[in-house]
Amino acid sequence: MNIVVGVAGGIAAYKACHIVRSFKEAGDEVTVVPTESALRFVGAATFEALSGNRVSTSVFSDVDEVRHVRVGQEADAVVIAPATADVVARIAGGHANDLLTATVLVATCPVIVVPAMHTEMWNNPAVQANVQVLRSRGITVIEPAHGRLTGKDSGPGRLPDTEQIVDVVRTRMAGYSFPLDLAGKKVVISAGGTQEPLDPVRYLGNRSSGRQGYALAEIAAQRGADVVLVAGNHVALPLPAGARVVDVVTTREMEAVMNQEAKDADVVIMAAAVADFRPANEAAFKMKKGNDDAALASVELVENPDILASLVKRRDAGEVPAGCVIVGFAAETGDADTSALEYAQAKFERKGCDLLMANEVGEGKVFGQLDNAGWLLRRGEEPQVVHSGSKHVVSAQIVDAVVAHLQ
Ligand code: CTP
Numbered sequence: 001m002n003i004v005v006g007v008a009g010g011i012a013a014y015k016a017c018h019i020v021r022s023f024k025e026a027g028d029e030v031t032v033v034p035t036e037s038a039l040r041f042v043g044a045a046t047f048e049a050l051s052g053n054r055v056s057t058s059v060f061s062d063v064d065e066v067r068h069v070r071v072g073q074e075a076d077a078v079v080i081a082p083a084t085a086d087v088v089a090r091i092a093g094g095h096a097n098d099l100l101t102a103t104v105l106v107a108t109c110p111v112i113v114v115p116a117m118h119t120e121m122w123n124n125p126a127v128q129a130n131v132q133v134l135r136s137r138g139i140t141v142i143e144p145a146h147g148r149l150t151g152k153d154s155g156p157g158r159l160p161d162t163e164q165i166v167d168v169v170r171t172r173m174a175g176y177s178f179p180l181d182l183a184g185k186k187v188v189i190s191a192g193g194t195q196e197p198l199d200p201v202r203y204l205g206n207r208s209s210g211r212q213g214y215a216l217a218e219i220a221a222q223r224g225a226d227v228v229l230v231a232g233n234h235v236a237l238p239l240p241a242g243a244r245v246v247d248v249v250t251t252r253e254m255e256a257v258m259n260q261e262a263k264d265a266d267v268v269i270m271a272a273a274v275a276d277f278r279p280a281n282e283a284a285f286k287m288k289k290g291n292d293d294a295a296l297a298s299v300e301l302v303e304n305p306d307i308l309a310s311l312v313k314r315r316d317a318g319e320v321p322a323g324c325v326i327v328g329f330a331a332e333t334g335d336a337d338t339s340a341l342e343y344a345q346a347k348f349e350r351k352g353c354d355l356l357m358a359n360e361v362g363e364g365k366v367f368g369q370l371d372n373a374g375w376l377l378r379r380g381e382e383p384q385v386v387h388s389g390s391k392h393v394v395s396a397q398i399v400d401a402v403v404a405h406l407q
């Protein structure tokens with residue numbers, strides 16, 4: 001694919017180098033189009049070496065090649081990271097006074113703008129109005145991440161992580177867009193695996209990476225939702241831009257947070273791999289060979305609450321809003337008598353949720369993998385095949401189904 005990486009003049013310009021590398025390593029052709037001020041932060045030589053292509057900022061270079069038109073015409077995606085308040089304003093105003101803005105005007109491919117600036121600037125009504133203009137024209141604007149800014153202050157304004165930016169670009173290139181159809185909606189998503197302690201150093205857990213839940217959180221936030229991500233497993237993934245994260249360890253902790261957050265939720269998605277059982281006793285001190293052999297050799301387990309099923313019951317009881325859409329996941333393997341899909345359908349009935357995303361697992365599929373596909377189950381409808389692709393592409397399809405259900 002032909003990717004244009006636009007770079008505006010902000011301190012985060014150095015992070016554009018990682019974005020260029022990431023696309024290059026995946027085999028994409030990259031053209032870097034910086035603004036004049038971007039080159040005060042990172043030199044053209046760096047971008048040329050990383051991209052393997054010449055770098056210019058002006059519409060007056062390579063005029064014989066009509067470069068100001070060609071770069072945009074040949075692009076499969078244009079991503080501007082970082083985008084400053086000034087570049088956002090110039091794009092909103094339809095300016096074409098440098099190669100970057102001219103390229104955006106010409107491009108008919110997906111355009112993704114990734115603002116990074118100080119919180120005060122980001123919150124300024126002028127910037128917000130310009131962002132709205134961009135979005136109304138089909139440009140994807142990624143919400144800045146929260147965190148430490150250039151100075152001592154912190155807040156929204158940071159450039160999101162490279163992987164997140166690249167995922168959004170690829171999801172757009174795969175044909176999915178990010179309409180603001182979840183604006184004003186609260187979406188609560190569980191992700192990762194829960195851990196059940198045996199003693200201060202050991203636990204029972206699973207290998208869930210949390211990637212699916214994080215991808216869902218990113219897509220929902222990108223579509224305007226107020227997202228709460230309830231994360232187990234100390235997920236080592238970058239925080240999704242625009243989401244609030246609550247870390248939990250055990251199933252019972254996850255249940256308490258989910259029940260609390262679901263009280264005013266419009267959508268609840270249980271993407272977490274929840275431990276069904278926990279040790280009946282948690283030792284206060286590390287269990288030792290010789291002393292605790294009996295306890296170590298046979299761990300007594302007790303059943304954990306089923307968070308998903310109980311959320312459905314709570315909705316029936318009026319503790320979760322009646323209109324809240326509840327979504328479950330099922331990771332299944334088939335056997336000689338029953339297919340993975342049949343097991344998933346039985347689980348869908350048992351849990352009583354509104355939608356169930358069913359995956360077939362085994363042979364290294366799904367857990368920790370970058371791609372994922374399966375079926376989406378809905379009441380009274382045939383299973384909908386979910387097209388394979390990245391977890392973001394899968395998430396975009398799940399969120400589409402959620403939005404359809406909300407309507
Ligand atoms: N789930 C839950 N609480 C549990 C177990 C599972 O909320 N104690 C949720 C998961 O987050 C997922 C769905 O239920 O959305 C299905 O999870 P899965 O582990 O496949 O289901 P189980 O009920 O544990 O069934 P199985 O016997 O197949 O493990």
